[in-house]
Amino acid sequence: MTDPVLHRYDNRQDLAEALATGVAAVLAGAIATRGSATLAVSGGSTPKLFLEHLGRAEIDWSQVEVTLVDERWVPETSERSNLSLVRRHLMQGPAEKAHLLGFYTGHDTPEEAIEELRHRYCRLSRPFDVAVLGMGTDGHTASFFPGAGNLDELLHPQGHDEVAAVHAPGAGEPRITLTLPMLVDARFLALHIEGEEKRTVLDAALAGSDVSEMPVRAILGATRAEPLNVFWAP
Numbered sequence: 001m002t003d004p005v006l007h008r009y010d011n012r013q014d015l016a017e018a019l020a021t022g023v024a025a026v027l028a029g030a031i032a033t034r035g036s037a038t039l040a041v042s043g044g045s046t047p048k049l050f051l052e053h054l055g056r057a058e059i060d061w062s063q064v065e066v067t068l069v070d071e072r073w074v075p076e077t078s079e080r081s082n083l084s085l086v087r088r089h090l091m092q093g094p095a096e097k098a099h100l101l102g103f104y105t106g107h108d109t110p111e112e113a114i115e116e117l118r119h120r121y122c123r124l125s126r127p128f129d130v131a132v133l134g135m136g137t138d139g140h141t142a143s144f145f146p147g148a149g150n151l152d153e154l155l156h157p158q159g160h161d162e163v164a165a166v167h168a169p170g171a172g173e174p175r176i177t178l179t180l181p182m183l184v185d186a187r188f189l190a191l192h193i194e195g196e197e198k199r200t201v202l203d204a205a206l207a208g209s210d211v212s213e214m215p216v217r218a219i220l221g222a223t224r225a226e227p228l229n230v231f232w233a234p
């Protein structure tokens, strides 16, 4: 297991610029090498500045497939929608030419949409070129929440499901998430966290091994050819 590499920045603006520059370079390299690129991004509040910087990158966005890491089971009109967040903060300027793949299908529950979503996501070229994850102060990442009834399946390294529905105490709405195997083999894998509290949570996660207590540990401890890149600013 290669230890995560910590990239520290004095402020969130510097972090956003550096992460966007690094991600854009990986995407451009994928397009030059294989003709296309896949990018998986998380929702929540942290990624906004990063997504805005990335969306201004001058790359051939028409060759980039953008997908969400996870989604709250709400329509795009909801303020809780990650799809809406990505469309508003990334898909502006040059990046509006990218292909954006969302999760919400309009079914009443994510379970009812699973078969349709599995067909949708099994066609994505794998491994992703880039996956950018966030982390909650409870140690969740993606929608791998402590207390989720199917957490073992979500985190199974050889799991066969691309996507799964999640219900958990800390999740709010029902969720839909990519599973661990879809994320850990990304060519460039980043964990983007900000603030002192999350730095303390990261240190606690690194100091322990129980993934059911802090599911982000499944990412921190994943066996990868390239190390996990942790991006942090106060």
Ligand SMILES: O=C(O)[C@H](O)[C@@H](O)[C@H](O)[C@H](O)COP(=O)(O)O
Binding pocket: 042, 043, 044, 045, 046, 047, 069, 070, 071, 072, 082, 133, 134, 135, 136, 140, 141, 142, 143
């Ligand atoms: O749907 C989501 O909420 C995200 O995908 C989730 O995994 C997020 O990365 C963390 O909850 C951190 O969220 P904040 O950036 O808002 O702290």
